[in-house]
Amino acid sequence: MERFVYADNSATTPIIKSVIDEMLPFLEVKFGNPSSLYSIGREAKRAVECARERVAACIGANPAEIFFTSGGSESDNWAIKEMAYYQMKKGKNHIITSNIEHHAVLHCVQTLAKRGFDVTYIKVNQNGIVDPIDVENAITDKTALVSIMYANNEIGTIQPVDDIGRICRARNVPFHTDAVQAVGHIKIDLSKQNIDMLSLSAHKFHGPKGVGALYVRKGIRINSFIDGGAQERGKRAGTENTAGIIAMAAAIEHACKDIESKSQKITDMRNRIISELLKIEKSRLNGDLDKRLPGNINMCFEGVEGESLILKLDMEGICASSGSACTSGSLDPSHVLLAIGLPHEIAHGSLRLSLSELNNQEDADYIIEKVPKVVSELRKMSPLWEKIKKGEKYYGV
Amino acid sequence: MAYSEKVMDHFANPRNVGEIEDADAVGEVGNPKCGDIMKMYLKIDNNIITDVKFKTFGCGAAIATSSMATELVKGKTIEEALKVTNKAVMEALDGLPPVKVHCSVLAEEAIKAAISDYYQKNGINPEPIVGKVGSCCHEDAPCPCSMDK
Ligand SMILES: Cc1ncc(COP(=O)(O)O)c(C=O)c1O
Numbered sequence: 001m002e003r004f005v006y007a008d009n010s011a012t013t014p015i016i017k018s019v020i021d022e023m024l025p026f027l028e029v030k031f032g033n034p035s036s037l038y039s040i041g042r043e044a045k046r047a048v049e050c051a052r053e054r055v056a057a058c059i060g061a062n063p064a065e066i067f068f069t070s071g072g073s074e075s076d077n078w079a080i081k082e083m084a085y086y087q088m089k090k091g092k093n094h095i096i097t098s099n100i101e102h103h104a105v106l107h108c109v110q111t112l113a114k115r116g117f118d119v120t121y122i123k124v125n126q127n128g129i130v131d132p133i134d135v136e137n138a139i140t141d142k143t144a145l146v147s148i149m150y151a152n153n154e155i156g157t158i159q160p161v162d163d164i165g166r167i168c169r170a171r172n173v174p175f176h177t178d179a180v181q182a183v184g185h186i187k188i189d190l191s192k193q194n195i196d197m198l199s200l201s202a203h204k205f206h207g208p209k210g211v212g213a214l215y216v217r218k219g220i221r222i223n224s225f226i227d228g229g230a231q232e233r234g235k236r237a238g239t240e241n242t243a244g245i246i247a248m249a250a251a252i253e254h255a256c257k258d259i260e261s262k263s264q265k266i267t268d269m270r271n272r273i274i275s276e277l278l279k280i281e282k283s284r285l286n287g288d289l290d291k292r293l294p295g296n297i298n299m300c301f302e303g304v305e306g307e308s309l310i311l312k313l314d315m316e317g318i319c320a321s322s323g324s325a326c327t328s329g330s331l332d333p334s335h336v337l338l339a340i341g342l343p344h345e346i347a348h349g350s351l352r353l354s355l356s357e358l359n360n361q362e363d364a365d366y367i368i369e370k371v372p373k374v375v376s377e378l379r380k381m382s383p384l385w386e387k388i389k390k391g392e393k394y395y396g397v
Numbered sequence: 398m399a400y401s402e403k404v405m406d407h408f409a410n411p412r413n414v415g416e417i418e419d420a421d422a423v424g425e426v427g428n429p430k431c432g433d434i435m436k437m438y439l440k441i442d443n444n445i446i447t448d449v450k451f452k453t454f455g456c457g458a459a460i461a462t463s464s465m466a467t468e469l470v471k472g473k474t475i476e477e478a479l480k481v482t483n484k485a486v487m488e489a490l491d492g493l494p495p496v497k498v499h500c501s502v503l504a505e506e507a508i509k510a511a512i513s514d515y516y517q518k519n520g521i522n523p524e525p526i527v528g529k530v531g532s533c534c535h536e537d538a539p540c541p542c543s544m545d546k
Pocket of ligand 1: 010011070071072073074076102104149151152153178180181201202210212
């Protein structure tokens with residue numbers, strides 16, 4: 001192994017040193033319960049409220065609109081289920097979402113479908129983008145909620161959430177967006193966007209795992225999520241994850257500082273890798289090239305299977321992921337790759353590389369060197385590759 | 398999901414990869430739609446498998462089970478090779494994660510498909526001896542390859 005390259009930042013990210021430095025005192029010295037009256041309790045409380053202001057400031061929200069949670073999945077569950085149940089009392093039982101959502105959203109909606117909700121899944125186009133007109137056409141007077149992700153975790157496509165938000169606002173339907181992959185990577189300003197609820201998660205922007213937030217716009221009514229103590233204004237009980245919350249604030253501040261220039265740098269590196277890897281025969285880029293997260297690369301290589309590609313890259317020191325059936329733990333390849341119209345046979349051969357500000361040009365060079373090598377090794381032992389090269393049809397009818 | 402060291406070894410250094418130009422028998426099983434295909438080539442001399450090679454499109458377990466299957470049949474008589482079960486392949490690899498058991502089934506089927514081909518080429522009906530060789534082994538779960546059947 002000549003080098004270690006972590007290129008799976010959409011899965012999770014390492015915590016940066018300055019963030020660890022800020023969180024450590026709250027584990028050891030300032031460990032008090034924020035609800036306690038004595039000094040270290042008050043200090044913890046102050047730090048949590050300060051963190052709320054810092055998180056809010058980074059996304060153009062008011063501190064009172066930020067509720068701390070245990071991460072993206074919890075924020076999605078809270079926003080979707082509790083909004084749905086709240087709206088059900090008003091006779092609204094229809095939910096609109098897309099067919100490329102993360103399982104944290106899809107499975108919530110499936111649960112609601114079992115409990116009597118009607119669900120419309122908006123289909124993305126072949127570039128992996130939702131058409132806002134489709135959302136508009138799907139809204140009825142029974143619509144309780146629209147939930148469309150800000151950016152997709154597999155193919156990195158950025159959805160037209162501003163347009164969707166405008167439509168929802170005009171029709172008076174609450175709009176939630178899962179922005180777990182977007183926050184800290186692209187500029188978000190909720191004071192200018194018609195977004196009613198937004199989920200975010202710290203470990204996707206160099207903060208710790210198990211902490212996140214749900215933004216709920218002032219004036220939006222939603223049920224509380226966890227019953228118990230009075231934390232998070234009585235809506236989400238439980239002693240605060242003080243160190244985690246403070247770390248999230250430090251991480252989001254770091255991520256949002258100079259976000260435009262940082263993301264441009266990552267985008268340039270990404271585009272260089274994409275154009276080099278597209279030189280591999282029978283390869284394709286999945287998802288729109290322009291409306292795309294800075295660090296996301298998702299490609300298919302015909303004739304190879306994703307899991308073996310990941311294992312081989314791991315042997316070279318590169319951490320990446322795939323949407324193949326074998327890596328999804330089911331027999332079907334990723335629903336996102338199928339949603340953009342890829343046949344199963346091609347979707348099995350997908351590779352996702354996701355970069356962060358911690359990657360450098362040497363990492364990019366190493367990826368550009370190793371991916372073609374590994375693809376070619378696997379193709380050499382693939383019985384499909386001979387057929388593909390000869391132009392024989394190996395899938396479909 | 399974790400693979401045993403043996404599986405990783407056979408994945409990283411697969412034995413008997415390739416093709417045999419003048420093979421006496423060739424068997425192919427699997428379906429690209431499911432994400433795994435195995436092709437096995439046999440050289441048979443005097444009822445003995447003197448050489449064997451494989452090509453596989455599939456996950457780590459698919460490659461490792463193919464590799465192990467070739468090791469298990471090399472030098473064996475046809476009758477002995479037919480007795481190599483998916484369990485034997487799995488045991489030789491120190492086990493497989495539950496979701497990967499079908500890969501070992503595929504490896505067993507690949508051997509059988511190749512031997513069927515051998516019988517056929519020699520004017521013998523393979524079915525009474527080898528049985529039916531399926532191309533999909535996802536019997537325990539819904540499989541994309543059966544969706545359009
Ligand atoms: C788009 C999206 N939503 C939700 C989640 C879940 O977030 P968490 O791991 O913080 O629960 C993830 C992360 O895997 C994600 O990528």
